[in-house]
Amino acid sequence: MTAKPNQLSDVCLLLEGTYPYAAGGVSSWVDQIIRGMPDLTFSLFYLGNQKAMQGTPHYKLPENVVSLSEVFLYDKLSSTELTPRKTPERVAQHFYQTLRQFLSEKSDAVRIARFWELVECLDAAGGSYTFGNLCKDYEAWELQLFLYKKLAATESFIDFFWTTRFLPLPVWHLLLGRAELPRARVYHSVTTGYAGLIGAIAARKFNAPYVITEHGIYNNERLAEISRAGWIYEAENTVFRYSEGLSVFKRLWVEFFFFLSRVAYSSADLVFALYQGNAALQIDYGAEPKKMEVLPNGIDPNNFDEALQKRSERLKTRSGKHYVGFIGRVVTIKDVKTLIRSARILIQNVPGAVIQIIGPTDEDPEYYEECRTMVSEFGLQEVVLFLGSQNVVKVMDQIDVMILTSLSEGLPLVILEAFSAGIPVVATDVGACRELIQGRTPEDQALGPAGIITRVGSPSETAAALEKLIINPSLLRDMGAAGRQRAERYYTQKALLARYHQVYTDHSWSPMQSQRSP
Amino acid sequence: MAGIGFELRKILAKPGYLNTLRAYGYAALISSGPWVLSIVSLALLGIVCRGMASDNQMELVFAAVTYVYALSLILTGPIQMVLTRYAADQYFSHRTAKIFPAIITALACTSALSAIIGLILFVGFVPAPLLFQLSAACLFMLVTSIWVMTVALTASKNYHGVLLSFLSGYAISFLASWAFTLWLGPSATMLGMVTGHFVLLLLLLRITFKEIGEMEVRNLEIFGYFKKYSSLALCGLFYNLGIWIDKILFWFISPDRKQVSGILYSSPDYDQVVYLSFLTIVPGMAVFLLTLETNFATHYEQFVQRVLGKGTFDQITEAKEGMVTALRAGFTQLIKIQGCVTLLLIIFADRILPAVGLGAVQGGSFQITILGVFLLVLFLSQMTILFYLGKLQTAMVCCFLFALVNGTVTAWSISSGEQWYGIGFLVASAAAATLAAIKVNRHLELLEYDTFTSQSIHG
Numbered sequence: 001m002t003a004k005p006n007q008l009s010d011v012c013l014l015l016e017g018t019y020p021y022a023a024g025g026v027s028s029w030v031d032q033i034i035r036g037m038p039d040l041t042f043s044l045f046y047l048g049n050q051k052a053m054q055g056t057p058h059y060k061l062p063e064n065v066v067s068l069s070e071v072f073l074y075d076k077l078s079s080t081e082l083t084p085r086k087t088p089e090r091v092a093q094h095f096y097q098t099l100r101q102f103l104s105e106k107s108d109a110v111r112i113a114r115f116w117e118l119v120e121c122l123d124a125a126g127g128s129y130t131f132g133n134l135c136k137d138y139e140a141w142e143l144q145l146f147l148y149k150k151l152a153a154t155e156s157f158i159d160f161f162w163t164t165r166f167l168p169l170p171v172w173h174l175l176l177g178r179a180e181l182p183r184a185r186v187y188h189s190v191t192t193g194y195a196g197l198i199g200a201i202a203a204r205k206f207n208a209p210y211v212i213t214e215h216g217i218y219n220n221e222r223l224a225e226i227s228r229a230g231w232i233y234e235a236e237n238t239v240f241r242y243s244e245g246l247s248v249f250k251r252l253w254v255e256f257f258f259f260l261s262r263v264a265y266s267s268a269d270l271v272f273a274l275y276q277g278n279a280a281l282q283i284d285y286g287a288e289p290k291k292m293e294v295l296p297n298g299i300d301p302n303n304f305d306e307a308l309q310k311r312s313e314r315l316k317t318r319s320g321k322h323y324v325g326f327i328g329r330v331v332t333i334k335d336v337k338t339l340i341r342s343a344r345i346l347i348q349n350v351p352g353a354v355i356q357i358i359g360p361t362d363e364d365p366e367y368y369e370e371c372r373t374m375v376s377e378f379g380l381q382e383v384v385l386f387l388g389s390q391n392v393v394k395v396m397d398q399i400d401v402m403i404l405t406s407l408s409e410g411l412p413l414v415i416l417e418a419f420s421a422g423i424p425v426v427a428t429d430v431g432a433c434r435e436l437i438q439g440r441t442p443e444d445q446a447l448g449p450a451g452i453i454t455r456v457g458s459p460s461e462t463a464a465a466l467e468k469l470i471i472n473p474s475l476l477r478d479m480g481a482a483g484r485q486r487a488e489r490y491y492t493q494k495a496l497l498a499r500y501h502q503v504y505t506d507h508s509w510s511p512m513q514s515q516r517s518p
Numbered sequence: 519m520a521g522i523g524f525e526l527r528k529i530l531a532k533p534g535y536l537n538t539l540r541a542y543g544y545a546a547l548i549s550s551g552p553w554v555l556s557i558v559s560l561a562l563l564g565i566v567c568r569g570m571a572s573d574n575q576m577e578l579v580f581a582a583v584t585y586v587y588a589l590s591l592i593l594t595g596p597i598q599m600v601l602t603r604y605a606a607d608q609y610f611s612h613r614t615a616k617i618f619p620a621i622i623t624a625l626a627c628t629s630a631l632s633a634i635i636g637l638i639l640f641v642g643f644v645p646a647p648l649l650f651q652l653s654a655a656c657l658f659m660l661v662t663s664i665w666v667m668t669v670a671l672t673a674s675k676n677y678h679g680v681l682l683s684f685l686s687g688y689a690i691s692f693l694a695s696w697a698f699t700l701w702l703g704p705s706a707t708m709l710g711m712v713t714g715h716f717v718l719l720l721l722l723l724r725i726t727f728k729e730i731g732e733m734e735v736r737n738l739e740i741f742g743y744f745k746k747y748s749s750l751a752l753c754g755l756f757y758n759l760g761i762w763i764d765k766i767l768f769w770f771i772s773p774d775r776k777q778v779s780g781i782l783y784s785s786p787d788y789d790q791v792v793y794l795s796f797l798t799i800v801p802g803m804a805v806f807l808l809t810l811e812t813n814f815a816t817h818y819e820q821f822v823q824r825v826l827g828k829g830t831f832d833q834i835t836e837a838k839e840g841m842v843t844a845l846r847a848g849f850t851q852l853i854k855i856q857g858c859v860t861l862l863l864i865i866f867a868d869r870i871l872p873a874v875g876l877g878a879v880q881g882g883s884f885q886i887t888i889l890g891v892f893l894l895v896l897f898l899s900q901m902t903i904l905f906y907l908g909k910l911q912t913a914m915v916c917c918f919l920f921a922l923v924n925g926t927v928t929a930w931s932i933s934s935g936e937q938w939y940g941i942g943f944l945v946a947s948a949a950a951a952t953l954a955a956i957k958v959n960r961h962l963e964l965l966e967y968d969t970f971t972s973q974s975i976h977g
Binding site for chain 1: 825826828829830831832834967970971974975976
């Protein structure tokens with residue numbers, strides 16, 4: 001695919017580390033959107049880590065993708081960019097003055113305004129201000145010292161120096177990437193973060209509407225990552241002085257990412273959340289409530305008609321066996337161990353129960369091994385079966401009850417798939433699980449529950465919920481029917497595509513269209 | 519994360535590396551040390567041989583040896599500097615096995631080059647007996663090789679052996695010259711010098727081989743270093759050129775110059791004065807190096823420790839202030855001691871000069887050049903600091919200024935009359951010392967900024 005960023009496309013998707021290179025939920029969602037709208041043209045702006053580390057694309061680009069531009073945020077800058085240049089005195093002075101204001105500002109709104117001023121300064125400098133200037137100019141050094149004295153005067157200076165030098169590097173790549181931005185009628189970033197920042201920049205540059213869809217919450221993901229990160233320096237015996245308990249350096253990173261998201265939220269005309277819980281978080285992180293809209297993932301329930309049919313046939317003839325299905329990767333976050341513990345309890349009350357664990361086991365071999373050991377220690381080899389990866393559509397009719405013990409989830413597609421096949425779901429109270437099972441809006445809730453919600457990490461509750469469904473065929477049937485109805489009414493791909501198609505083609509929703517100054 | 523200060527990390531990782539960096543300073547010193555020694559031994563030779571050879575013959579030996587020293591220092595200046603750097607780098611990366619082959623390779627190249635230059639110079643342009651011509655060419659080759667070998671010595675732990683080698687080398691030179699002159703006549707005096715220097719070179723080779731010797735004798739990597747560290751090479755060239763340019767100008771354009779034989783000229787009035795003044799370099803340099811070793815180096819190491827050891831900015835600045843204080847103390851002491859020596863010599867010049875056989879006419883130039891040496895010591899000390907701070911470019915510019923000013927002002931002074939003799943050297947030392955002082959000050963002021971911002975974000 002050769003990049004033709006000059007051609008005006010209907011939609012420009014801004015993608016950070018996902019489609020078309022990586023597999024996963026977000027990527028398949030993007031694929032679904034693009035393939036679902038063959039009448040629209042798409043240009044893609046991909047943000048990667050390092051070009052050398054980039055593998056081959058996981059997805060073949062559909063015909064309606066007209067261009068693919070790539071920016072690698074942690075690549076080496078060219079020697080031209082690393083060499084300081086003679087910036088016109090007036091421009092440099094204004095730039096550093098604004099940068100100082102930006103760094104000392106406390107109000108987010110003002111800070112964002114200063115940010116745009118900085119971008120304008122760089123536009124005015126027109127290449128006479130390079131990253132080399134930012135690294136070598138004495139004024140930049142003074143600002144670094146100013147920031148150090150303000151934020152970290154008792155911390156390791158060398159770590160502060162490198163942290164504050166690394167933070168702007170990806171942003172600089174993005175600013176350089178402005179030249180590569182495709183022209184489009186709508187800009188849509190599928191995360192906030194860097195993709196959100198470039199989305200905001202693009203919308204501002206071309207005076208076009210800007211939409212954000214977040215599957216997970218970018219800020220939370222970064223926060224979790226940074227809290228765990230060993231590569232960010234923390235003094236030993238750190239006395240926690242922030243409620244978050246993060247070191248100054250980790251806080252710098254967190255605040256940096258939070259700021260990126262704030263810029264994106266403040267520039268967006270429409271912010272989509274997958275479910276209500278995420279929407280609340282986005283508002284916490286700076287999205288305006290009036291711009292928010294909840295639009296869940298969707299699937300085509302008819303794909304599961306055959307499974308639905310076969311399953312209800314099978315359930316009519318009682319075999320004395322009760323099949324519980326787990327579909328997902330065997331990894332820590334899915335908490336398979338709690339499932340195994342609950343199986344031990346369940347088997348005592350329901351001797352015919354069989355737990356099928358369906359999904360890849362090679363992602364975390366150590367965890368898989370631990371699970372296997374646990375199964376044999378409990379003597380459950382006949383009861384808990386590891387079946388490996390299977391075709392989901394094909395195995396659905398073999399499942400009486402679906403189980404999900406995850407520690408964390410977004411909006412799990414597997415629940416929608418279970419619903420489509422008429423399978424009730426027992427799931428932990430994470431992500432969108434409660435909304436899915438009990439309904440989000442009053443009308444939705446009126447359909448009745450499509451399963452049972454349990455506490456995270458509670459084998460007894462999980463076992464009890466499973467038992468309740470297994471020994472109660474009418475409950476099993478009613479909840480399964482509610483799920484199918486819910487999927488058909490609120491979680492169809494058709495509805496998803498229809499809404500986005502409307503967003504992409506009818507821009508009347510964009511209040512910024514006439515207001516945004518170029 | 520990108521690497522912080524490779525240079526700094528090297529120093530921290532291996533305290534010995536600091537020692538090898540010091541070698542830069544020593545390289546300059548060591549080159550003045552031996553030739554101070556050779557001035558002394560030549561003077562002794564002159565006194566002893568007075569009866570045996572005619573003044574003309576002795577003059578020929580003096581002029582030839584002086585040419586040999588001057589040219590060999592200018593020729594090997596760049597090589598010494600770059601080779602020192604190479605050795606330090608290899609030493610740091612635990613590839614000491616590469617040092618000896620590199621030195622031998624450099625030795626082979628320089629001796630081939632100096633053999634050719636020596637033969638052309640002394641056989642082609644100095645009418646004298648063949649034995650003398652060949653001995654002089656041979657001496658040139660040997661002295662050149664000895665300068666290259668000193669690089670290995672700066673890293674040597676065997677100070678005793680080195681000192682002993684130099685002492686015995688010069689003693690043998692002196693004795694053999696005397697003996698050969700007595701036995702074979704004046705044209706064999708030079709052969710005595712050759713014998714002594716040959717023994718010296720062998721002793722130095724032996725010490726080096728015992729310490730870091732390898733059976734491998736070829737390492738072509740060293741040539742790449744000349745390109746990489748061209749400013750260092752130029753530094754060595756300009757420094758040695760600067761030291762000699764006034765003398766060379768006196769030989770060739772002074773009205774008092776004397777043609778000794780062929781291309782060999784001397785300017786006895788100026789030469790003797792300058793060599794004598796140069797002997798006073800010793801006390802000041804010794805004092806300064808001592809401060810540098812004990813006080814400044816400790817503070818510098820502390821600075822590096824605090825930068826890499828996750829110190830706060832205040833701690834880093836505090837360590838720098840320590841460096842500055844140490845330097846100030848060092849310079850104060852240097853100025854006190856060298857100043858006293860200089861002042862005493864200036865005051866008592868008219869009593870000292872007759873005692874060493876110099877006329878009252880030379881008194882003025884002596885006072886001027888001795889002041890020049892005082893400033894040269896200041897300049898050299900600043901240079902050592904610049905090397906410490908890794909400011910090779912700046913050091914090169916200072917050396918260039920030194921050579922340039924010495925050349926132009928000396929040329930002017932020669933045409934302006936005797937009372938100005940030596941002023942070129944004085945002004946050049948003053949200018950170079952001033953520039954170097956300004957630069958050292960500036961670099962120290964910006965030390966934190968430099969230390970951090972000179973690192974590339976991409977490691």
